[in-house]
Amino acid sequence: MVLIILKLGGSILSDKNIPYSVKWDNLERIAMGIKNALDHYKNKNKDIKLILVHGGGAFGHPVAKKYLKIENGKKSFVNMEKGFWDIQRAMRRFNNIVIDTLQSYDIPAVSIQPSSFVVFGDKLIFNTFAIKEMVKRNLVPVIHGDITVDDKNNYKIISGDDIVPYLANELKADLILYATDVDGVLIDNKPINRIDKNNIDEILDYLSGSNSIDITGGMRYKIEMIRKNKCRGFVFNGNKANNVYKALLGEVEGTEIDFSE
Amino acid sequence: MVLIILKLGGSILSDKNIPYSVKWDNLERIAMGIKNALDHYKNKNKDIKLILVHGGGAFGHPVAKKYLKIENGKKSFVNMEKGFWDIQRAMRRFNNIVIDTLQSYDIPAVSIQPSSFVVFGDKLIFNTFAIKEMVKRNLVPVIHGDITVDDKNNYKIISGDDIVPYLANELKADLILYATDVDGVLIDNKPINRIDKNNIDEILDYLSGSNSIDITGGMRYKIEMIRKNKCRGFVFNGNKANNVYKALLGEVEGTEIDFSE
Numbered sequence: 001m002v003l004i005i006l007k008l009g010g011s012i013l014s015d016k017n018i019p020y021s022v023k024w025d026n027l028e029r030i031a032m033g034i035k036n037a038l039d040h041y042k043n044k045n046k047d048i049k050l051i052l053v054h055g056g057g058a059f060g061h062p063v064a065k066k067y068l069k070i071e072n073g074k075k076s077f078v079n080m081e082k083g084f085w086d087i088q089r090a091m092r093r094f095n096n097i098v099i100d101t102l103q104s105y106d107i108p109a110v111s112i113q114p115s116s117f118v119v120f121g122d123k124l125i126f127n128t129f130a131i132k133e134m135v136k137r138n139l140v141p142v143i144h145g146d147i148t149v150d151d152k153n154n155y156k157i158i159s160g161d162d163i164v165p166y167l168a169n170e171l172k173a174d175l176i177l178y179a180t181d182v183d184g185v186l187i188d189n190k191p192i193n194r195i196d197k198n199n200i201d202e203i204l205d206y207l208s209g210s211n212s213i214d215i216t217g218g219m220r221y222k223i224e225m226i227r228k229n230k231c232r233g234f235v236f237n238g239n240k241a242n243n244v245y246k247a248l249l250g251e252v253e254g255t256e257i258d259f260s261e
Numbered sequence: 262m263v264l265i266i267l268k269l270g271g272s273i274l275s276d277k278n279i280p281y282s283v284k285w286d287n288l289e290r291i292a293m294g295i296k297n298a299l300d301h302y303k304n305k306n307k308d309i310k311l312i313l314v315h316g317g318g319a320f321g322h323p324v325a326k327k328y329l330k331i332e333n334g335k336k337s338f339v340n341m342e343k344g345f346w347d348i349q350r351a352m353r354r355f356n357n358i359v360i361d362t363l364q365s366y367d368i369p370a371v372s373i374q375p376s377s378f379v380v381f382g383d384k385l386i387f388n389t390f391a392i393k394e395m396v397k398r399n400l401v402p403v404i405h406g407d408i409t410v411d412d413k414n415n416y417k418i419i420s421g422d423d424i425v426p427y428l429a430n431e432l433k434a435d436l437i438l439y440a441t442d443v444d445g446v447l448i449d450n451k452p453i454n455r456i457d458k459n460n461i462d463e464i465l466d467y468l469s470g471s472n473s474i475d476i477t478g479g480m481r482y483k484i485e486m487i488r489k490n491k492c493r494g495f496v497f498n499g500n501k502a503n504n505v506y507k508a509l510l511g512e513v514e515g516t517e518i519d520f521s522e
Contacts, residue, residue, distance in 0.1 A: 080369075080398070080400070081367075081369030081399075081400070082364065082369070084369075084371045084395075084400060085360055085364055085369075085370060085371050085372065088371060088372050089357065089360075089361075089372075092353060092357070092372075096350065096353070099346055099350075100350075103343065103346055106342075108341075108342035108343070108345075108346075109346060110345045110346050110349060110376070111346065111349050111350075111353075111374070111376070111377065112377045112378075113372070113374045113377045114377075115371070115372070115391070116372065116373045116374045116375075116377045116378060116391065117373075117377060117378035117388055117390070117391045118391060119390045119391050119394055125388075125390050125391075127378055127386075127388040129378070129380045129386050130376070130377065130378045130379060130380050130386075130409070130410055133380055133410035133411075133412070134345075134410055136414065137341070137410070137414060138342075139341070139342070139345060148391070149391055149394035149395055149398070150394075151394070153397065153398060
């Protein structure tokens with residue numbers, strides 16, 4: 001059995017600058033790539049388990065921003081009697097679109113809504129019993145960035161980049177794949193081949209957040225979360241045709257990030 | 262602090278005989294009743310916490326039925342690669358309608374989707390940390406009947422009547438209220454005043470499921486779950502004007518079921 005976690009960056013499924021926009025061509029192409037990869041493994045009698053994670057994209061981000069107050073550099077959420085549901089509803093809409101598309105390619109996708117059960121305080125409380133049972137049945141859980149309660153009477157966004165390494169660690173994933181809108185972790189506009197304990201300090205010096213506006217911190221945050229959770233990931237360009245398919249087969253060009261022990 | 266759990270039966274919010282129907286008059290009236298009751302307590306400076314639970318009604322039931330196979334009296338679900346999401350999506354739609362209506366009356370409703378995290382095997386795994394944090398913030402979690410994974414490689418419907426007594430027990434609810442489509446627990450068409458350990462055997466002899474078709478067992482099941490979870494509930498008619506408001510104030514006519522210790 002091989003467990004793969006595939007993160008679809010919010011910006012390859014939607015245009016963050018246009019609220020509620022969907023990049024339908026990417027979404028359809030990626031769904032087809034996933035279906036083809038699952039069929040490839042099925043034909044070889046290989047038992048592949050898959051979990052998908054997608055970001056907030058043009059749905060979660062603009063709505064969350066309406067309720068985010070930054071005072072003296074400290075972030076907090078306000079008016080959440082309305083805001084919590086507003087963010088949930090936007091993310092449910094996005095998640096529905098993603099799952100309906102996957103299902104139209106006969107991918108057995110099901111929904112996981114983190115805001116229903118995750119507490120994201122100093123420690124992350126994220127019960128994965130149901131996800132494990134789904135994976136056993138060959139269902140494909142589709143988890144998304146979401147609003148959560150923390151343990152200090154406020155709220156916190158949980159991003160796909162928080163969820164992926166946590167799940168990888170909890171479920172002992174064999175491979176994590178990050179489909180992003182760039183060719184890998186870029187240093188001077190060229191993707192670096194590999195990041196591990198030998199060059200991590202150097203790399204982090206170069207990076208300071210991703211190019212597009214991303215409240216959860218972009219590439220630097222991705223790398224730090226992979227390191228924290230001691231796992232192995234692969235960052236590649238999800239906009240390029242066939243790349244998701246290739247990645248699922250372990251053959252895509254991009255950056256390998258390896259902090260597994 | 263007083264914690265109230267209010268169950269809105271699927272059949273008072275929708276007509277189970279007409280798929281995807283919504284009883285808008287009831288829904289609007291009940292939302293207004295809840296808002297008025299919350300305001301009543303607020304004006305008296307009383308700290309009231311509220312959790313709502315609704316059934317599957319005309320959304321969950323007809324879709325779930327498509328995937329339910331009964332062979333030799335044994336229920337199991339089939340074709341769940343499609344079915345799990347199909348049921349989730351139907352319940353999300355219903356839950357969206359309920360929460361949007363509550364929010365339109367300024368009730369700070371948020372969504373809890375059980376299928377995301379509940380495992381309903383011999384034991385019920387249902388993590389309530391996030392729900393507790395929401396309640397602390399005066400949000401009103403709106404939880405619904407849903408499809409779940411069990412621990413035996415199959416699936417199981419969790420109904421509102423499974424959820425309510427479990428939550429009441431976990432969160433130490435002070436009062437549980439069942440808004441149903443009848444005047445209480447009926448014996449010879451008249452509501453009985455009170456059910457407790459002294460008359461339970463007698464009552465259960467009379468009852469054999471509710472009048473309308475209900476795959477989760479109706480009144481008998483409600484009573485048994487209240488007994489199992491050692492709590493106290495009140496069954497009343499949610500179709501009657503003002504009854505939800507009155508019930509939240511502890512003044513409605515119906516049947517009291519008391520197995521608290």
